[in-house]
Amino acid sequence: MPESLLAAVDLHVSYGxxxxxxxxxxxxxxxxxxxxxxxxxxxKSTLLRSLAGLQAPTSGVVHFMGRDLYRLSDKQRSQIRLTRFGFVFQSSELISELSLLENIALPVELNGRRRRESLRMAQSWTERLGIAEAARRRPATVSGGQRQRAAIARAMATRPAVVFADEPTGALDSANRDHVLRLLIESCASEGSLLVLVTHDAVAASAADRVVEVVDGHEAPVAVSVGAPR
Ligand SMILES: Nc1ncnc2c1ncn2[C@@H]1O[C@H](COP(=O)(O)OP(=O)(O)O)[C@@H](O)[C@H]1O
Ligand SMILES: [Mg+2]
Known part of the structure; x- marks a missing residue:
């Protein structure tokens, strides 16, 4: 089995x-x-934040590409988040003063690409996700489904190794939900990005390669198949 890209061992997080x-x-x-x-x-959200370098566990370790995330400096950890991770949350958290296109291009630019190149990459993601028509508009003037597709484009455009998504379709109606989710899963698959997807949605979970069930802060025991009696 190849070595894990992202792994956590014995994570504990306490709030008081x-x-x-x-x-x-x-x-x-x-x-x-x-x-x-x-x-x-x-x-689930606490696990996602800990895996993503956003929340130090009380104890336990998180390894990304063989590096212990919480033994790095804050600066090194933010650098990994910026260059290697993409994020999609329940609300798209786009910058309201920028067009969808500029929102998508921004992290690419922060990753050191020239503005023109960043906009070109952003443009190609708006086409892939079917929001090219709305690309020049500001977030408040497009639909919730278009905003979430822009958020996915923004997460993908930096070519992240890992995409973290926490209930990314939780605020959408059911018709949009399946479509947007499929776009997210397909985008990650085609780019070779690991997708860590927190979801309530059974359809979403069944579209993933693997399901991890969290119960009371630890992994639910795997149901043992006993096979047919002889
Ligand atoms: N910032 C916080 N302060 C105190 N308790 C928190 C905080 N965030 C989460 N919790 C608690 O930790 C537990 C797990 O929360 P969370 O990870 O958000 O669960 P999920 O995403 O599965 O709904 C819950 O009991 C929640 O109330
Ligand atoms: Mg949650």
Whole structure:
């Protein structure tokens, strides 16, 4: 088996006396789509933030490309987030003063590309995700589905090794939800990005390569198949 791209061992995260994660593990390879499911409050978002270098665990380790994320400096960790990770959250969190195209180009530019090149890459992602027509408009003047597609484009345009998505379609109606989700999964698959997808949606989970179920801050025990009696 190839070495994991992203792995966590024995993660604990506590908020005061309240344990959000209690011995959670995780391991995934490049190009996989992993769905994280579980009841509300089970620790899914906390797990995603810890894996993404956004929240230091109380104890335990997170390895990305063989490096211990929380032993790096803040600056090194932000650099990894900027250059290697993409993020899609429930609300698109686009900058309201910029067009969709400029929003998508911004992180590419922050990654050191020239503005023209960044806009060209952004343009090609708006075409791939079917929002080229709306690309010059500001977020407030387009639909929620278009905003989420722009958020996916923004996450993909820097060619991240890992895309972290936390309930990315949670605010969309059901017709849009399936379509946007499929676009996210296909985009990651075609770029070879690992997708770590927190979702409530059973359809979403079934579209992933693998499902990790979180219950009370740790991985749910795998149901054992006992096979047919003889
Ligand atoms: N910033 C916080 N401060 C205190 N408790 C928190 C905070 N964030 C999450 N929690 C608690 O940690 C547990 C897990 O939360 P979360 O990871 O958001 O779960 P999920 O995403 O599965 O709904 C919950 O009990 C939640 O109330
Ligand atoms: Mg959550």
């Amino acid at each position: 006396v309240n344990a959000a994660l209690a011995g959670m593990g995780f391991a995934a390879h490049a190009g996989e789509a992993v769905a994280i499911v579980g009841p509300s409050g089970s620790g």
